Amino acid sequence: MNTNSIDDTPKMSWWNRLAHPGQFVSWTRPLVWPLAGLTALLFAIGLWFAFFNSPADYQMGDTVRIMYVHVPTAWLSQFVYATMAVSALGTLVWRHPMADVSMKAAAPLGAAFTAMALFTGSMWGRPTWGTFWEWDGRMTSTLILLFIYLGIVALWRAFDDQLRAARVVAIFTLVGAVNVPIIKFSVDWWSTLHQPASVFTAEGPKMPPSLLTPLFVMFFAFTFLFITLQLVAMHTEVRRRRVMTLERRTVRGDAA
Amino acid sequence: MNGFWNVLRRDLRLALAGGGEVLTLVLFFIIVGAMVPFAVGPDKALLARIAPGIVWIAAFLAMLLGLDRLLRPDREDGTLALYRLADTPLAAILAAKVIGHWLTSALPLILASPFLALILGMDGPTLGRTLLSLALGTPALAAFGTFGAAVTVALRRGGLLAPILIAPLSVPVLIFGVGAIAPLGGPDQASAAMLFLAALSLMALALSPFVAALAIVWGEE
Numbered sequence: 001m002n003t004n005s006i007d008d009t010p011k012m013s014w015w016n017r018l019a020h021p022g023q024f025v026s027w028t029r030p031l032v033w034p035l036a037g038l039t040a041l042l043f044a045i046g047l048w049f050a051f052f053n054s055p056a057d058y059q060m061g062d063t064v065r066i067m068y069v070h071v072p073t074a075w076l077s078q079f080v081y082a083t084m085a086v087s088a089l090g091t092l093v094w095r096h097p098m099a100d101v102s103m104k105a106a107a108p109l110g111a112a113f114t115a116m117a118l119f120t121g122s123m124w125g126r127p128t129w130g131t132f133w134e135w136d137g138r139m140t141s142t143l144i145l146l147f148i149y150l151g152i153v154a155l156w157r158a159f160d161d162q163l164r165a166a167r168v169v170a171i172f173t174l175v176g177a178v179n180v181p182i183i184k185f186s187v188d189w190w191s192t193l194h195q196p197a198s199v200f201t202a203e204g205p206k207m208p209p210s211l212l213t214p215l216f217v218m219f220f221a222f223t224f225l226f227i228t229l230q231l232v233a234m235h236t237e238v239r240r241r242r243v244m245t246l247e248r249r250t251v252r253g254d255a256a
Numbered sequence: 257m258n259g260f261w262n263v264l265r266r267d268l269r270l271a272l273a274g275g276g277e278v279l280t281l282v283l284f285f286i287i288v289g290a291m292v293p294f295a296v297g298p299d300k301a302l303l304a305r306i307a308p309g310i311v312w313i314a315a316f317l318a319m320l321l322g323l324d325r326l327l328r329p330d331r332e333d334g335t336l337a338l339y340r341l342a343d344t345p346l347a348a349i350l351a352a353k354v355i356g357h358w359l360t361s362a363l364p365l366i367l368a369s370p371f372l373a374l375i376l377g378m379d380g381p382t383l384g385r386t387l388l389s390l391a392l393g394t395p396a397l398a399a400f401g402t403f404g405a406a407v408t409v410a411l412r413r414g415g416l417l418a419p420i421l422i423a424p425l426s427v428p429v430l431i432f433g434v435g436a437i438a439p440l441g442g443p444d445q446a447s448a449a450m451l452f453l454a455a456l457s458l459m460a461l462a463l464s465p466f467v468a469a470l471a472i473v474w475g476e477e
Contacts, residue, residue, distance in 0.1 A: 140427075144427055147423070147424040150420075151417075151424065154421075158411045158417055164410065167474035171470055171474065172407055172421060172471075175425065176424070
């Protein structure tokens with residue numbers, strides 16, 4: 001019978017549900033508020049630890065607290081780029097429409113986190129190293145990462161047709177990905193002013209737990225902040241594309 | 257292979273017949289270099305010390321100047337669409353473009369750099385290393401430039417975007433280029449930097465035609 005026809009249609013696989021923009025929005029929208037709440041909670045705990053319940057460093061004093069913002073944003077500056085590179089593969093290999101959207105949403109977020117990492121690093125460098133800026137391997141490569149992010153944002157905005165833009169930006173994103181490992185290993189290759197890795201090392205963290213716990217909480221707080229903002233930005237982008245399609249249809253005069 | 261040579265020959269003939277475009281580029285290169293003493297003061301010792309950096313920056317800027325003319329005219333008069341239909345693979349045509357770009361924009365700069373070296377007070381051995389490092393490093397810049405031009409060729413207002421996109425990618429070339437001339441750690445470091453430059457150029461030359469071809473095909477679809 002006709003009434004059964006809806007049940008007869010094959011169930012969409014999770015992959016298809018992910019690929020379909022409307023489906024994606026409808027099943028990820030309920031996630032936004034819980035994620036935002038979790039982010040706020042993590043920030044509350046992390047900032048309380050960072051300001052009131054962690055010791056001042058014996059060398060750096062209270063300025064060590066800048067670390068709780070600086071290290072997570074620096075980590076995100078690279079993590080967001082990795083997200084974009086994976087999305088770029090999704091665009092080029094599977095032509096996955098949500099990969100385009102994810103790549104576009106992530107670029108300004110990555111640029112913001114990178115700028116924050118550079119800014120807090122500079123604020124931290126002045127009292128501890130005696131300089132706002134040094135042309136050292138890690139700082140220089142992070143600055144270049146910021147330029148690449150801004151270039152990608154500019155490239156997205158320069159295209160009218162977002163589908164063509166996605167593929168061209170994806171190619172550029174993958175070419176620019178060469179820079180990320182250079183940043184990661186820069187402190188080991190050129191040991192100048194920036195301190196070498198002290199959290200993720202082969203021998204485990206080289207930090208006392210009293211500093212490490214708040215750092216990890218802030219780590220998760222910033223990462224969940226990124227995930228929340230990324231989802232919201234993706235929803236916005238899906239809607240923007242929907243509006244553009246509707247406008248185009250209206251202009252053509254066959255509005256549905 | 258015929259298509260490759262035809263494109264190369266066509267690009268060279270256009271550059272030479274185009275009414276002094278090559279000459280303009282060389283003039284720009286020398287003027288940028290000659291502006292520096294006015295900006296930092298005519299201190300001979302200082303100028304001699306920063307001369308390698310000045311020569312590299314001037315060469316880098318001059319090579320960026322030509323990017324907008326690299327593929328855009330071909331797209332506007334429809335040549336690029338014909339290239340995509342040709343028997344010769346698009347990557348091979350773009351390889352010819354990279355080589356043509358190097359021959360018409362980098363080679364004249366290398367030939368003109370002794371003049372810049374002279375007015376900046378560079379000594380003989382340094383000039384020799386400068387010429388060698390430019391010769392080894394500029395192919396990478398030409399390859400990156402072609403990639404940047406390919407990424408932005410579909411854009412109507414992409415003129416300034418290509419330099420902004422490829423400048424961050426070109427930083428290693430600049431670092432090793434200057435490092436090969438004015439080594440911080442002695443002659444060993446200089447020859448290591450020369451090898452890195454050669455490696456960067458070979459890698460960029462090998463990969464850029466394919467990546468640029470992808471960018472053109474996907475940008476036009």
